[in-house]
Each structure stands twice: as C-alpha cells, then as structure tokens.
Amino acid sequence: MESNKKYWKGLEELNKTPEFLENNKNEFAEPLPIEDVLSEAGLSTVTPRRDFLKALGFGLGAVTLAACQKAPVHKSIPYLIRPEEVVPGIPNYYVSTFKGNSVLVKTVVGRPIKIEANPKAGVFNNGTDAQAQASVLDLYDVSKLKNPILKKEDTTWAKLDDYVKGELNKVQAAGKKIRIVSSSLNSPSAKSVITDFAAKYPTAKHVQYDPVSYTGIIKANENSFGKAVLPKYNFDKADLIVSFAADFLGTWISGEEFTAQYISNRNYKSLEKGKMSRHFQFETGMSLTGTNADTRVTVKLSEQGPALIALYNAITGNSLPGAGLPNNTTADKAIKLVAKELTQNKGKALVVCGSNDVSTQTLVNAINVAIGSYGSTIDIDNPCKRYEGNDAEFAELINEMSRGEVGAVFFMDANPSYDAVNAKAFNEALAKVGLKVSFADREDETAENCEVVAIAPHYLESWGDANTYEGYYSIVQPTINPVFNSRQPEQSLLIWSDAPVQDYYQYVRNNWEKNILPGTGKSWNDLLQDGLVAKAPKAASSYGFSLALDAVVSSITASSKALQKDIELLVYENIPMRDGKLANNAFLQELPDPVSKVTWDNFLALSPKQADKLGYKEFDLVSVKGANGHEVILPVLLQPGQAMGTAAIALGYGRTRAGKAGNNVGKNAYPFVSFTNGTLQYATTATLASAGGREELAQTQTHYSFEGRNVIREASFKDYQKDPAAGSGNHHKHKVYDLWTTDKHEMLGNNWVMAIDLNACTGCGSCIVACNVENNIPVVGKDEVRRRREMHWLRIDRYYSFNDEKTGSDVTKETEIAKMDNQDNVSVVHQPMLCQHCDHAPCETVCPVLATVHSSDGLNHMAYNRCVGTRYCANNCPYKVRRFNWFNYWNDSRFDNYLNNEFTQLVLNPDVTTRSRGVMEKCSMCIQRIQAGKLAAKMEKRALKDGDIKMACQQACSANAIIFGDKNDPNSEVSKALRSERTYYVLEEINVEPGIGYMTKIRNIDSETKEVHA
C-alpha cells in the first residue's frame, strides 16, 4: 500500500523558504570553514629550523635504535616448483617391506614418520609388531655413520671401491675363500646379486646364520620328509594347540602373523559363533604365549624331551624309553590329557616346539604326523622362507677363518662379533682374514673389527624385495633419499663384481620383470602401488613318517640328562629387544617387556620360591656362571611361572657398540648359547652365586595381582557357552544415581568410543610403540622409568592370578599369594589401559583453569597451552592414565641419548604438538586422526563411514583387540561389540561413565584341565 503521508524535517522544508532552497543545493547546508583553515594557521605556521632538526634527529635516532634489534633470520626456502605429490600437511603413503612383512609408510613432506600394515597384504594385513612400529626411528639415528669408513677413517665410495676391488683381486689370485655372511636373507634380488658375485669370484660362498636359529626345524624336516624347509604353520586351522616352549605369539618365527591366526579362533566374533580354540603351553620361562595359554604347565628344560616322548607314546601307543616325568606329576597328567585331546582332534590340532634341537624337532614331526597336522595345520609345500640360517655352516666358517683359508669376508645384516655362538673364537678367527667388509650402518661390534665399513642405508632409504613364503613376494621401496652417504650392500657387491647393471634399483626391477611378475598380470607400477605379489599356493599334502626313532630318543634323553645339574638356564628372545639388532632404538628399549614389565635391562628370572630357596631377594645382584665358563652379573627378577630349578635370561642386551641409547644396556647372554649336536642350543646349565649389592630394575608395573577387584572379569568357556554374560557382572547391576542430571553432555554428532576384547589382546605391546610414534611421546630413560615416570599414554596392565589346587579357586590377593606353597599354576591377563574418555570425567571438574574439558563428541580434551600443571587431574584419575611432563624432554641435555636432538626429531608427527615441561598429557584418542578423517569426508562431501578413522593402537594390533568407532551409529563395529554380553566397564561403579568397554577374558578351561594342577 502506498502511503501519502509526507514527512518534513523542519518548518523551512515544509514552507520551502527561499533560503532553504538555496542552501539545499549545496552538499553541506552551511559552508565549511576549509578555506579559513587552509589560508590561516594551517599553511602559514612556520616550522623553525631547530624544531625540524630536532624532529629529524629524534626520528633518525629512534629508527636506528629500533633497527639495532637483530631480527631473527628464519631460513625458509619456498618451493619454486612444487614437487609432484608433496603438499605440506598432507601425508603420502608408500608400500615397503620390513622383515618380510609388507608395510605402508606414511611420509610427510618427504619424511617417513610412521609404519602401518599394508591393507593389501593379505595374510599380513592385521597389524605390525613393535619392531616394525619402532623401525622408523632408526632412520633418524644419530649413532649411525655418515660416510663409509676405510681403515677407521671417513672415505669416499670411489676410494673404497678401489681398495676393495684391489683386495678382492689379490684374494682371488691367492685362491683364498671369499665368504658373504648374512642373517637369513629372504630377498630374491639380493640372493641373485650374491649369485652373480660368486660367478665373478668363484671362491665366494654365501653363509647364512641367525643368532636365534631355526636350523633344528629345517634339519628335522630334511630328515623326516626330505625337505629342508621351515613349514608354514596355520594356527587358524587348529582347534587345539599344544606348544612346547614355542613363543609363537611373540618371538617364534612370525609372531604377529600367528597372533592374527590364533586370535581368529578366540576373539569375540569367534566366541559369538560358539567357537574357541584350546591352547596348552608347556614351558620353562614365562613367555608371552604362555601368558595367553588356557592351560600352562611348567616343565624344566630337562623335562621337555621326556614330556615329548611321553606324549608320542601316549598318542601312538608306542613305548619309547625315557618318557618318565618322575618329578613333575602336573606335567605327567597334562601330557595324558593333551594326548587324549589330540587324538580326538586329529587334523585340527597342532603341536609346535620352540627347541632348536634336530632330534626334538624330529620327534615333534612324528607327533604331528600321528595327529594328522600335515596338510591342514602344517604346510611344508608352501614353506616359510623367513629363516634359512645354517648353524653348521657358520661353525664351519669360523674353522675356515681360523685356518687362514678365508681371504675376504663380508657382513650383511650380521653382527657375529656380538651375537655369534662363540664370539671370542669368532673374533680371533676374523683377525686372520685379509679383507673384512661390514655393511653395517654404524660401527657395531663386527664393523669395529673390519677395515671397510660400506655403510648401508636404512630400509626406508633402500630398494629391495622379500620372499617370505613360497610364491609370496613383496617389494622394498625407498621413501626418502639416503640421508647419509650410504650405499646399498647389494649395489656395492654389483660394483665390486663389475656387473653389467650396477644400479640396484634397475637390478631389482629387472629381476622382478623377468622372474616374478610374469604370469601375475601385474606391472612394475602396479607392484609399487600394491607392494606385493601372491601366487596361488600349492596344495598342501599330508606326509607320513617312517624314520626309526631310537637314535632320536637316545639323543633327546642324553641332552636331557646333560641339563640335569645346577640351575637349568634358558636364554630367550624377549619382545622388545628380540635378537638385539635394534638395540639402539629408544622406543624399543622403553617398551616394557610384556611379561616382566621391565624396560632398559635384562635380568635373571627366577621363580619366587626358587629365589627364596636360594636366599635371593628381588633385584639382588647375582653372578651367573654358565657351563662354558661365561659369567655375567644380573639383578634377580621374581617371575611367577618360571619353573623351579631353572632360570632365564633374555638375549639382545649388553651391546657395546649399538649407539648412544643401546650401549651397555643389560648384559650379553649370547655366550651362554652352545653349539651342540649340529645346532645352536639355548638351554644350558649355570651356577648362581650372590654378587652382593642390588640394582633396581626399571619396571612400569610393580604390583602384579589385581587384589580380587572387579577391574578384571573373566569366565571359563564352558560358563560362557551357558551364559555369554558369565563373569561380566552384567546381571546384577545397581541403580545408578547421578548428580549431573541437568548437565548431561549431549553427543549429537559422533560419540567416539572404544571396545577392547581382553580375549584378543595378547599383550604384545606393539600398540604402545605405535602410540608413541604417532603421538610424539618422549622417551625418558631407565632412571626416570625407575622413578615411575614413563610417559606412555597407553599401557598394558598385566595381572597374575594363582589357582589354589585345594579349593580350586583363584587367588588374586598379594598377601594370600605369598602364603601359597605352590605358585606354578599361574594365570595371566593383559589389559590395555588408556584414557577412558569418561563422560563424567573426574579430571575435568578439578582443573582450576579448564585445561581439560569434554568435547561434544565424547572426548576428554587436553589443552596443553592452558595447563598450569597442578597435577590434580592425574591424582583424581581413577585409572592413573595421565602423564605429567616432569622435565622438558625436548630440550634437556639429560634426554639427548633418546629423542632429544635435531636429527632424531625429524621423526616427529607434525600433526601432534610436543609438550613442554609442567604440562599434563594423556591419550587424545588420536584426535588428529579423527580430525583428518572428518576433513577427508567433508572434502568428498559424504558422511563419515565406520572404519574411516583408525586409532594408531588399533591399526598396529595384529589381534584386532581394539575397536574404535562411533557409538551413535548403531551399526558401527564398535557399537556391535559394546552390545556384547561380555562387555563391562572398568570401575563403572564409581559412575565416571567411561567410554571404553572391555570384554571379559574367557579361558578354555574345564574340570579336566583343572585336574591337571590338582
């Protein structure tokens, strides 16, 4: 509607006076006095000369003074032409291979910073072990050599090549032998290079040895079936697993691969289908596998052979001699039970043995044939090529060298001066060799004795390949240019043998295009994207056993007799250090051993009763003298589950030239290894004597029992089958009262939570290292761990409980355990513990400055910049998962040996800030990954899908024990898992509403297995 109303501002406008009309023509109704200003004071003021000079002088002075401040110079060189694919802030992923396992390498602006499992890797796609996770740190190791070394001095490759070639020619002219010593080499291209080298120098021979050897199995298979191979074991096909001291979930052959197989019959999905495998473990020391066994029976080292003979007899009805276990009724009963069950599970059972003794393994073969394992749970038609070392060849090498027959020796990925069976004899023999070349990346124990150190690059800087199973090949491709002046050993060999193709990249490519790729339908470029080629496996057939076992049995009995004196000593690999090659890796040194929770050290493991008998207390220093006279002084660790009359020491420690972090950590146990009956033996005898004094080990957990608290909930498989909620406490819940009814967190979008399957977690600890690498968690060293200040955001709590034979009940209280006569019957549970992201977080209410707050998607945030460090939140955390920066770990000379130097800090994840001292930190639920996942979905204009975002710990877990996802999505995997009847929340009774659900531990035990220990 149009309005006819007229508005006016003044009577002048209404009346339209002439003055008004006149003035209204101008922009301003009244004239502005501009002219006056300009004509009068404005322009005519005089600036006196002096004032001008004063102003000038002051201005000049002020500017000069201001310029005196030296502006910091930041050298930043912008890309003139941006390298293809490199966008700062956006990671690139490349496939490569670590120790035969195909991996995915995350690189950020050219720096590799994280290792993941290759999702296309088929059988290996289930995570990575701790060593693979930590391996990226070795790329940035300051203890490595920067240039090749010739006679203790830095040199150039040209000079080095001249020298080596000259020497090689002399050796060849003299007709002396050339030996290339390596640990098991599963690279087809490298093997081909060595073959080519041997063609040029006919006296050259490749000697493979492994400090932790599998020769026993290979030889036994040669004897039994005429195939000198390491079999492919299929734990996923085994409903019944009987292991004699084989740590197959940890260090035996391929732990993370076996873990995935093993767990597939024990995790929540399998349980929901009503299936769970059964696992018996007979062992001397407490291994990671032993902690996961349903029934674990301690046997002495000397009882292992008789136990196997007894088992063979019981299964086959034979009566071979030497089967008696007179002093171990528990093992005797267990063997009878196992024999019965093995016979019932023919073709679905598997017996493995960790021994490296040919006779023992031959007997195991006979047992496996008797229970029909070949063709189902054991496959020797598609053998495993991870280990091919030959102990006898290496022993022969020492003889050849000491006789002066060897003119040149090359060490590839081998450090025999440290880990050889008799390093002293080896070093003496080595001195008689003319040309000694080491391909180490640092001046390690062997390189120190070599005049040429042709430094090798890290695997992340290398080309190469691997062949872990028959028909299964993967590629090693570099993710960064070599940082130092290094050259691949294969390339050096090609140059020294004047090969036609001297570029190793070209050599690998030629080899693949000629020998591996044809018939697979894949091109080289496909390979670089997929990382591997898997050819169709051959059909696994069953095998018969026709050897007469008399000689075998007498050999086993003789070995067993030899061990029956003093203290039987086992030397073993532990999870963090393995064979000691990565001893300078600070992440691994600080990874607590999954069983003992000890970091930065090895120790003498004795059972508490044994130590009591010998009069030792925990951490007492004890001198251990081996049968061969070798002596070390180590602190005692009381290890429940260690057999009486035995002791155990981990290998891989006592390096003297590993580098800043790894030198002189623990004591070297390799000299205790003996070469007997043609193979390396890790069982020996020792005498113990008090060395006086005490050395506290740096443990991350010192209290081992869960005191009957319901933080751990477990049930037997039998009870689970009757009632899936058995033991979970879900049937009788209390009514919960809530103070915060008006202040509920509304999680409208996502609600990030986790489910952890205690039945899947083996406790291996690779998640801990993955978390450390992903979240830039500082390494604090032995002293600080001893003060209980490790920074790990994720830890694995390991609790022992003891079964009382008389009452049949579990004893979990420390005071009651101490009173028990028999502590052999120990059960173990591993519980990953991390920030529970409570919806009623006790930490949040107490922070005075709101540095820790709740997010709308269910996360407990930590704003480092706001934290003033009162530590009240950590005190009030019932789970004790918060970690305080006691020192400035990133700028404090005390931590220089670990991560605190400019080069090593290149490993840091740029998406996660490093924390200063005085600040609290804790698991952020990999918030950077959540954010990246959300952004990626947003860029693609789609909703987030379940599985888009994976936590670092989850990704590393071979067992898929950690499930992360959105609780608001009822179809997400985590929602399904949390709906399991087994799910409970730790400390739910204090109503902090934790966001992480745990699923009860189920053990496949019944009255028969309990009878074993009765």
Next chain:
Amino acid sequence: MSGHNESILREPLITGKNITYAKITDDILMPVENKPNRAWWIGFIVSLCGASLWVFAVSYTFWTGIGAWGLNKTVGWAWDITGFVWWVGIGHAGTLISAVLLLFRQNWRNSINRSAEAMTIFAVICAATYVVSHMGRPWLAYWVLPLPNQFGSLWVNFNSPLVWDMFAISTYFSVSLLFWYTGLLPDIATIRDRATGLRKKIYTIFSFGWTGSVKTWQRFEAVSLILAGISTPLVLSVHTIVSMDFATSVIPGWHTTIFPPYFVAGAIFSGFAMVLTLLLVVRKVLGLENYITMFHIESMNKIIIVTGSIVGVAYLTELFIAWYSGSPYEMYAFQNRIAGPYWWAYWLMMTCNVISPQLFWFKKIRTNIAATWILSIVVNIGMWFERFVIIVTSLHRDYLPSSWAMFYPTWVDVSVFVGSIGLFFTLFLLFLRVLPSIAIAEVKMILKSASEQSKMELIKEGHLDKEQMKEYIESLEKFDSVKQEEYAKL
C-alpha cells in the same frame, strides 16, 4: 573491659609485683628498642640459612622442572601439598585466638594474640609459596585468578576446589593481615612516641597518625570487633575448603564427608601447638614470664586436648566408615594405611596426634613447661604426618593395582620443606625485632583487674570469702612466675 574488680576465683593473667603501665611498655619493647642479644642472632642466622636453602631449592625446581621432586605418575602430590596444608593449618590458631576469643571475651588472649597472628601471617606466606611452587608452570600461576584477559577470554573453572582454595587463602591472608595491623596501630604509636631519628619517621608513617584520643580508641574497638566478626567464619571456612581439595575427589581415602570439621579441628590443634612452640621460647628469652603465664600455657594445652580428641574421634570414624561402606577400595585404602608400606607414617600420626595430647589430662604435664614444649613439637610432627598419610598413602595405592607405586622424596623435597621452616622463623624473628610481640595496649587494659597485684590488693582489703581465697592461692602454685613464699604467709 578494665576498671572493675574481677572475681578472686579467676587466676591472674599478669603476674609479678610493681607492674605499671610504664613497666609493661618497657618490658615488651625491650627487644624492639635494644640491640638483639646473642640468642636472637644464633636463631636468626640458623633461620636465614634455612631460608636460603628454601630459595635455592625452589629456584632449582623452577629451573629444572617438578621432576626435581620425588613425585611420579601415581603420586602427583606429596611433600608439596602436605607442607601446604600443614602451614595453612598452623595459621588457624592465630585467627582463632584473635577473633573467636575476642568475641567470647576471653581476656587471656590479650597476651598471646599478637604473636599468634604474626605466626598466622607467616604460616600463610609459607603455604602460599607451595601453591605457586608445586605448579608445573609457576609463571602462569595467575591463570587460576578470574582476571579479564585476552587469551580468548579464558575463565577459571568454578567447579574446581583449587579455585575455591585460591579465594579462601587470599581472603584469609588479607583479612588476617588487616586485623593484625589494626591491632598493631596503638603499639606502633607507642614505639613512635619513644623513638627518635629515622626510626621515629618510619614508625610515624606506619602508625597512621594514631593520636590516642578517646574517639580513636572507640573506633579502634569498633573496628576490632567488626574484623573479629569477619575473621570468625574464616576460621571455619579456610580449612573446610582446603579439605575439599580432597573430599570432592573420587580417590578412596580422600572422598570423605567428615573432612571439613576434621580438618578444622586438626588445624586449630596444630596451630595451638605451634603457638606454644614459639611462645615458650619467646617468653623465656625475652623475659616475658609475667605476661605469658602458666595460666595461658595451661589454657592452650586444654584446647589441644579438646581438638586432639576431636581429631582422634575423626580418625576412628574414618576407619568405621571405611568398614561400614562395604566398598572394597575404601576398605583397602584404610587397611593400607594401617598395615601397608607406609604403616609407620600412620602409626606415627596416631601416636603423635591421638595418644600424646591425652597426656595433658595430667595437670603435672600440662603445667610443665618442658613437657609442654616437647609435646607441642610432637603434635606438629603428628599433624605433618596426618597430611602425608592422607595425601601419599591414599594416592600410592588407589583403584588399579597396576599403577601402585611408592613415593620417595628427593633432597629437593626435603630442602623445600626444611627451607620453608627457615623462612617462617626468619620472618618471625624479624617480627620480634621490629614490632612488639605482645599487644601492649591490650595487656594494659587488664592490668587493673586481672593481674596478680590487683588480686593481692583484694586479698589485703580482706573482704574475701576464705574458701575462695584459699582456692585462688592454691591455683597459684603452678605459676613459675609467682613468688610462692608471699602466699605461704597468708
């Protein structure tokens, strides 16, 4: 308050003969107006060494980080907060004496309130140093104050007991300081009037123009009463809030509703013990036996019995409730206190705080100066251990046994604590040199009514009931500052 005759039954608050207003001034100002004696110098040098140790240890902590202390992932507070609560607790006696006893017209407070209030202020200063030094980033300590700011206008968390604590302690400190200073005004004026030269100028400034007129006195009385009214709730509130640092948490052994009254009683208990520790020495060294008499000592000992017994009942109640709760965590926390690795700390606490004060039921002990002094120190040791037991033994073994750990102090922990005692005594000794350790004006108020000589006059007047007189004379037997032979004749 003065002028009227007091019942003969009441024991004298000032002893000695020929006490005049002038003598009181001379006696009390003796240390202020003269060169210090050797005892003062020895004490001061030792204390100053302690204070230097404190400066060094705290600087070292600031330089390297809290890692210099013995704390770990499980035990996030130990000697720091133990020291903090201990010092705050000690301060409480001063406020109780100056405020609550004033409101209740307890004239005997007049001789001890000045030193007790000074002790309060110095103890709160020591406590406040812990508030800052225990922080991981002490340079950001001001973030706990709700100050307008430009950090995206970040605010404090009013749910956090630490914020309440900050308010409680700062209020407490400012009110105590104000009360103490107001009380000092007439005495500073007295010093001013007697001083010359520079000293006169300084005391002139600090006396705020005190004239001594009737109007001034009237206002002075009114202000004192108002400040006493404000301070009285603080006696209860400060330690209540300190106790909430623990009571509002979820940790077994901390999560306890009994904490507020129990902490307040404990604070008064330890505060009186500290007043005794200090004044028994001051009385002897400065010759103030006539003003701080056996009556004062015995009265304070009686308060120690009462508060010590309350604390003892609280300990037993905690044990009962732990059992009655049926919560395994709660039960374990107390089992662990009694018989865990820190059992010795618990039993030291029990002996020092529950058993030893009961000795004061014996008149011989509570009127024996040496025994009182030793027991006052025993109580202070006990109260330190009470806080250590609450903080460390609750934290070191809480819910998940995997995280159980021990706490071992480092040399820095010990130095910061020992150093804070040095700091306290340095401040206290300086106070004795520059300000009167007894409220001169307030003591003068009771001279005519409650002194031994005024009572003697009453006796000489001879109108007294024989029974009452006998009782009065008998009550004087315990006084070390009364010449007994004079009364033997009567």
